[in-house]
């Protein structure tokens with residue numbers, strides 16, 4: 301069977317490797333770091349301590365509509381390690397909780413009952429949102445300007461109230477797309493609401509890994525994926541016509557998949573668009589006592605957007621997407637801001653003592669899904685017939701997410717299979 305070298309052990313490279321491995325190809329993955337997972341990974345909190353607990357670089361969540369990511373987890377036998385939640389908790393400063401969940405009505409009416417009960421929106425806000433969702437459903441396949449205008453342009457066109465924009469549309473989309481609605485192309489907002497909220501009643505269910513992210517791609521799981529060998533601490537330094545150079549050694553294969561972030565292509569002599577980045581900040585807080593019994597919640601009107609309860613309400617992970625305003629702040633300032641804000645939502649946090657804290661600023665978390673970006677995202681094929689691209693920034697049809705990365709990996713794997721004369725289908729269609 302043909303051999304394939306995959307450069308980069310993030311989700312794009314890993315999914316390409318798993319797909320091709322299961323189709324009988326001989327695959328080698330070269331990853332620069334000592335662990336797999338790229339931007340969706342975990343590492344020891346204290347690297348010098350062998351018994352140190354593993355923490356995720358940042359809480360990663362998926363929705364039930366991420367069918368290719370779930371398929372990839374299935375290939376490694378870890379799909380059951382994703383725990384799904386049907387409730388979305390919105391909390392206002394002061395602690396009032398509203399819950400969004402599906403009821404008995406079929407899609408797209410499945411949220412009707414709980415949506416009408418949301419206490420952080422007025423009736424006028426809800427009427428506006430209802431009108432907006434109907435328009436979105438109608439215009440999604442009819443408009444050709446959705447990659448040219450921002451989501452905010454579209455929401456204003458639909459006369460959404462300021463509170464509906466701030467507390468509903470922005471709150472949902474900033475985390476899903478990692479961009480503010482005034483910078484995000486409307487097509488991405490449409491896709492999130494269509495696939496996550498309207499197309500199917502279960503599409504919105506939120507999946508959270510029950511184990512550290514890095515454990516989802518553990519070395520021993522790869523036996524199920526065919527002839528795939530993983531080379532860690534093997535940064536690729538060059539890509540030539542006859543192979544690659546990694547950690548000073550030369551390797552050759554029939555095909556190559558470059559699954560690196562876009563900013564890593566130029567040093568290897570490959571062209572890539574110069575997208576702008578959008579940062580994400582993850583804040584890990586450990587308290588001396590439980591401060592909440594909710595599994596997770598989205599926090600309204602403040603800097604911190606999401607809280608995830610990682611262990612008995614004592615260890616919380618907070619997430620700020622599109623976190624440009626935190627980029628220049630010190631870690632100590634970010635921790636005190638987070639603790640202060642947490643106290644506004646969870647009274648117990650005001651009494652609790654902070655035992656330790658850890659802040660991870662991912663300044664290059666994803667590309668900014670700005671208007672005009674979509675046309676610049678390349679397909680898997682390159683000018684070289686044996687070289688293919690993957691990565692969340694390539695033309696996957698999804699924004700920069702784990703699902704987008706896996707889709708790009710599957711598309712690159714399909715392209716390799718096609719040119720090798722062994723066509724195969726790996727990409728699963730969207731749920732609607």
Ligand SMILES: Cc1cc2nc3c(=O)[nH]c(=O)nc-3n(C[C@H](O)[C@H](O)[C@H](O)COP(=O)(O)OP(=O)(O)OC[C@H]3O[C@@H](n4cnc5c(N)ncnc54)[C@H](O)[C@@H]3O)c2cc1C
Nearest residue numbers: 308310311312332338339358360361536691692701702705
């Ligand atoms: C903080 C944060 C939170 C996020 N939250 C979510 C979320 O909740 N849900 C969601 O769906 N998505 C989320 N994302 C986005 C998601 O993590 C990414 O879209 C996805 O993981 C990208 O995968 P990738 O394989 O394209 O790239 P990467 O994960 O960046 O993989 C590229 C790999 O290449 C390696 N590499 C680099 N240079 C070389 C070299 N020269 N040789 C060999 N290897 C090299 C890197 O070490 C890396 O492992 C988040 C991202 C971040 C940063």
